[in-house]
Amino acid sequence: MAKTYRAVQASKPGRLEVVERELTAPPPGKVRIRVEACGVCHSDSGTVEGQFPIDWPRVPGHELVGRIDALGSGVQGWTVGQRVGVGFLGGSCGYCEFCRNGDLVNCRNQEYTGIHHDGGYAEAMIAKASGLVSIPDDLSSVDAAPLLCAGLTTFSALRNAPAKAGDLVAVLGIGGLGHLGVQYARHMGFEVAAISRGADTAELAKKLGAHHYIDSTASDPAVALQSFGGAKVILITASGGKTVAATFKGLRPGGVSIVLGVGPEPIETSSLDLIFGSRKLEGALTGDPATADATLRFSALSGVSAMIETAPLDQAANAYAKMMAGKARFRMVLTMA
Numbered sequence: 001m002a003k004t005y006r007a008v009q010a011s012k013p014g015r016l017e018v019v020e021r022e023l024t025a026p027p028p029g030k031v032r033i034r035v036e037a038c039g040v041c042h043s044d045s046g047t048v049e050g051q052f053p054i055d056w057p058r059v060p061g062h063e064l065v066g067r068i069d070a071l072g073s074g075v076q077g078w079t080v081g082q083r084v085g086v087g088f089l090g091g092s093c094g095y096c097e098f099c100r101n102g103d104l105v106n107c108r109n110q111e112y113t114g115i116h117h118d119g120g121y122a123e124a125m126i127a128k129a130s131g132l133v134s135i136p137d138d139l140s141s142v143d144a145a146p147l148l149c150a151g152l153t154t155f156s157a158l159r160n161a162p163a164k165a166g167d168l169v170a171v172l173g174i175g176g177l178g179h180l181g182v183q184y185a186r187h188m189g190f191e192v193a194a195i196s197r198g199a200d201t202a203e204l205a206k207k208l209g210a211h212h213y214i215d216s217t218a219s220d221p222a223v224a225l226q227s228f229g230g231a232k233v234i235l236i237t238a239s240g241g242k243t244v245a246a247t248f249k250g251l252r253p254g255g256v257s258i259v260l261g262v263g264p265e266p267i268e269t270s271s272l273d274l275i276f277g278s279r280k281l282e283g284a285l286t287g288d289p290a291t292a293d294a295t296l297r298f299s300a301l302s303g304v305s306a307m308i309e310t311a312p313l314d315q316a317a318n319a320y321a322k323m324m325a326g327k328a329r330f331r332m333v334l335t336m337a
Ligand SMILES: [Zn+2]
Pocket: 041, 042, 043, 044, 062, 088, 149, 150
């Protein structure tokens, strides 16, 4: 077996380069994965543009699927040859206050994949066993990859939301996250309203399962949502504080806006809109590994899938640039074969 593997590393802000690296054995509690596919996510910019403090060089990528080819000591429950995935959260510690309360997402000692340690833009990667996700046989590695971050984030938020079957759920933004959010919301049994800019997204939104399409450039999305009775949940997958504020009045009393998209703008809502109607504004960070397992199983059972464009690993820089330019429809996935 080869002693080296190819990886694409960020060597300084904005620069991605293909390099050859030495294979190393997995340390205790970790596994080595032969990566087969890795999604390109907007959060990779945290590494590539250095928005997080990065210890250069760093391999980005937190939507990877591959097969375990070596186990570190003490790893239980996983076997060599098993197909696994790793998402944004690198694996919980098991002993901090939050882990002890069962809140693995907010583990105090959790690293972020591709940020604090090398991620999936590579033919091989070392991953913490507690962060691994199992991949159902009927999902290809390419199809499963984007579900580990974009899929998990939208699925987990909807699954933990207070909406019941038949309730109106709105998805703001039809991009990498939103095009999955609409499909999950439809398959979970909600009445689904998709909100985006422009009339040309209407057809796609309906195809993804939306019952209603609201063009936010042509009408006030809050008024439109209220005309359907008001949303129980609004999934905010677009960044931008003004867009969050513009939809907030579309919530019915007791409804919640869940922010999933990161942006620099502050979010402004009026205290009156919060108080009268007991509305809520909250954030949600991806999900825990068990919910990731559920995301993949649910996706396979219901036929939810990301719209994908693949690129070979050595084209990672181009794939990343295309995603950053907003030209990916809708998820770029790097393949290692
Ligand atoms: Zn991501």
